[in-house]
Amino acid sequence: MTDSRDDIIDSLADNLKPVRPMRDSLLWAGAAGGLLLAVLYISTFYGFRPEIVNLPKGTLPAHFTPVGKPLLFFGLGVTALWTVSRLTRPEGEMKAIYLLPVLAALGLTLFNMTVELISDGWAASAERLNGGVVVCFTTILCGGMAGLLLLWRFWLRRSASSHPTALAAMSGLATASLMASAYALHCNMDAPVYMVLIYGLAVAIFTGFATLLGRRLLKW
Amino acid sequence: MLSAQGGDAKAYRALLQSLRPWLLSYFNRRLRGGDVEDLVQMTLLSLHEKRHTYNPQAAFMPWIAAVARHKLIDYVRWSGRRVHVELTEDLGLEDGLSNDLAQRDVAVLLAKLPKDQAQLISLHKLEGLTSEEVAARIGKNASAVKVSIHRGLKKLQALVGVKSGEVSDD
Numbered sequence: 001m002t003d004s005r006d007d008i009i010d011s012l013a014d015n016l017k018p019v020r021p022m023r024d025s026l027l028w029a030g031a032a033g034g035l036l037l038a039v040l041y042i043s044t045f046y047g048f049r050p051e052i053v054n055l056p057k058g059t060l061p062a063h064f065t066p067v068g069k070p071l072l073f074f075g076l077g078v079t080a081l082w083t084v085s086r087l088t089r090p091e092g093e094m095k096a097i098y099l100l101p102v103l104a105a106l107g108l109t110l111f112n113m114t115v116e117l118i119s120d121g122w123a124a125s126a127e128r129l130n131g132g133v134v135v136c137f138t139t140i141l142c143g144g145m146a147g148l149l150l151l152w153r154f155w156l157r158r159s160a161s162s163h164p165t166a167l168a169a170m171s172g173l174a175t176a177s178l179m180a181s182a183y184a185l186h187c188n189m190d191a192p193v194y195m196v197l198i199y200g201l202a203v204a205i206f207t208g209f210a211t212l213l214g215r216r217l218l219k220w
Numbered sequence: 221m222l223s224a225q226g227g228d229a230k231a232y233r234a235l236l237q238s239l240r241p242w243l244l245s246y247f248n249r250r251l252r253g254g255d256v257e258d259l260v261q262m263t264l265l266s267l268h269e270k271r272h273t274y275n276p277q278a279a280f281m282p283w284i285a286a287v288a289r290h291k292l293i294d295y296v297r298w299s300g301r302r303v304h305v306e307l308t309e310d311l312g313l314e315d316g317l318s319n320d321l322a323q324r325d326v327a328v329l330l331a332k333l334p335k336d337q338a339q340l341i342s343l344h345k346l347e348g349l350t351s352e353e354v355a356a357r358i359g360k361n362a363s364a365v366k367v368s369i370h371r372g373l374k375k376l377q378a379l380v381g382v383k384s385g386e387v388s389d390d
Contacts, residue, residue, distance in 0.1 A: 008261050009264065012236060012268045016227055016228075016232050016268075020272060021272050021273075021276055089273045090283060090286035160287070
């Protein structure tokens with residue numbers, strides 16, 4: 001009588017095909033390519049804001065925000081992507097330190113918004129929400145979705161995470177943040193309240209959507 | 221596993237056969253009274269489907285232990301049965317380990333340490349020399365050797381995801 005356990009080993013060994021191991025360098029190269037496409041899209045269809053256009057000419061902006069805003073979301077996207085690379089494999093562990101950049105970015109923007117609200121009041125701050133809200137929201141959501149689809153096609157569907165929900169959340173956060181950083185090269189709405197309620201909300205909504213979607217799709 | 225990723229069926233069969241007793245022991249120790257055979261087969265299938273997630277530059281045991289643990293949690297959730305499960309984070313070292321796999325993992329892990337530190341650990345842990353004998357062999361202070369070995373072992377524990385204190389220096 002043949003042992004069924006031997007059967008499965010024989011079957012697996014007989015049907016063995018070579019596989020390409022997942023390499024983090026491919027994830028980073030793909031993300032860099034995706035971000036470049038996003039920047040090209042923003043530059044072609046929306047145009048960069050004047051402070052960014054003048055940067056290569058050596059003219060520094062009067063305030064840090066035109067540069068700091070894209071950098072903030074870029075940093076958030078890169079650290080979220082780094083977490084994705086840590087969580088992709090079964091042995092990857094979810095650590096509290098992975099959430100620190102998110103908390104730092106959130107803390108910084110919330111602090112600035114609070115200072116703005118205290119000094120200017122809600123009425124003045126609300127006026128700074130007028131302009132480009134729909135474009136900002138749709139660009140981050142649609143661009144984030146395009147990035148997430150690419151990430152799924154070339155990386156996530158091959159993953160085997162012990163923390164699929166966290167992996168999904170971080171994937172959504174990474175693609176939405178990187179798209180937000182590209183859009184911030186165009187957007188001249190620098191008020192902290194705008195960054196929290198428009199950028200932050202769009203990124204948060206997309207992260208939530210990716211979490212709900214991914215926790216099912218990333219099961220294995 | 222490296223050969224298996226390259227399509228070497230013979231090496232793959234040998235790997236699966238050497239893993240089976242370890243998996244049986246791993247699940248038996250944690251799932252008292254469950255369908256251990258089913259779990260072993262499910263784990264072997266998962267190993268096959270997800271073999272591309274193994275990083276060739278990393279140790280193998282943390283990877284397979286994580287796959288087995290994931291399947292165990294999945295099984296308990298799916299079965300909905302009240303079974304006794306010990307979800308320890310250990311690597312299943314008590315469940316027996318094939319010498320080939322253990323030797324390969326040790327070599328991979330030691331390669332991640334500075335050369336001098338790896339040599340100290342190798343002399344102390346693999347060749348069985350005392351700290352004083354290691355110190356005499358390489359011409360260093362015994363205390364410095366002890367500290368270096370201790371720190372090296374901590375680094376190794378961190379590399380395989382074992383929390384500090386779970387494995388003693390001895």
